[in-house]
Amino acid sequence: MIVAGGTYREICDNPPWDRFFGSGLRAAAAISELSKDVTLATYAPPEWAEDIAMSAASFGVKALITENLMPATFRYFHQLSTAELEYDGEVDIEPLRVEGDAVLRFGMVAGSAIVRAKYAVFDPQTGADPESFHSNGSVAEHLAIVLNGWEASQTTGLPPEEAGALILARENADVVIIKLGPRGAIVHSRGSSSVLVPPYRSDTVFKIGSGDVFSAAFAYYWAEAGLRPDEAADAASRSVAHFVDGHQLPLPGIEALHHGDAYTPRESPRQLYLAGPFFALGQRWLIEETRDILTSMGVPVFSPLHDVGTAKSARDLALGDLAGLNESAVVLALLDGADPGTIFEVGYARKAGISVVGYCEQLDALHLTMFEGTGCVMESDYTTAVYKAAMEAWSA
Incomplete structure (x- = not known):
């Protein structure tokens, strides 16, 4: 698996947290014991490059680092607060170029990744205007898009529960997954009815990076292990419940995941x-x-x-x-x-x-x-x- 994504510094006041991770490094670390020969393609400023390479190597991940001049830091007061981005560099920088059988691509603070893949999973992780997978010239024989509910609404103007079919057609994707927080995730697959995948209980919740882990686990189980999209999304949901109970990385196989029972979401929440x-x-x-x-x-x-x-x-x-x-x-x-x-x-x-x-x-x-x-x-x-x-x- 090749993971193309940003590596950032993350700082949280409560609970205390100050680490180099970001979507790219965390996702690569998450699947490092599941997928063989995980490679991370990322950007980093020169002063971070050695630390990032060593962190990746500690998980058995090969890091291909393209230097940019400015570091990017996300600051949180607490894990559910809106992150504040500290970045003063250029946004439009030379794109990474990635080619492989299975590629997980994340949207990034600066730069982009042009992907050629047999199977690609794209998590845009952007603000008001989520980009299209194809907009930078990326191509894939089989494509899955993973978004949260807010991103799905922003890109379609529809409620997140209704946005999947439009995104599926617009992106010419095989799969679209819309994450709905405590309601789980809706899996839309070409030629199939949508499926609601439940969330799973965990003893504690470390929220930072949970979306990175969902996308990483789904990418492995769908693009490499060959599970059906709904099965891969369920495995990803279980993986997230394991991860958030103390930021547990790397992920073990399905049979060794530690999580509680699934929630059965209601049609509408109670007061x-x-x-x-x-x-x-x-x-x-x-x-x-x-x-x-x-x-x-x-x-x-x-x-x-x-x-x-x-x-x-x-x-x-x-x-x-x-x-x-x-x-x-x-x-x-x-x-x-x-x-x-x-x-x-x-x-x-x-x-x-x-x-x-x-x-x-x-x-x-x-x-x-x-x-x-x-x-x-x-x-x-x-x-x-x-x-x-x-x-x-x-x-x-």
């Missing part, structure tokens, strides 16, 4: 109740951030701050909050600070049989007894808590 204090700026920021993230995942959120407000009597506030809680199927409770109102809402929810995911970094084990003892799922990692709550809302 989530966002419980947490909002009396100080930091508390208010966390409520706003979490609500925005959940909404972007398609989850309907009831937030007492937004849906009930504050300028009411204590009785009216309580009745309004509890009415929203009674209509919800899951609670995401932000528990740092042990806010009395939030703790009351958790107890009320468990008494009513409503699922609770609790997020807290600062409560010690002694203070978690009643939460854990009544069946709350308690997480100290923000991304893991948000994902588990969202997937519970989407789960049938």
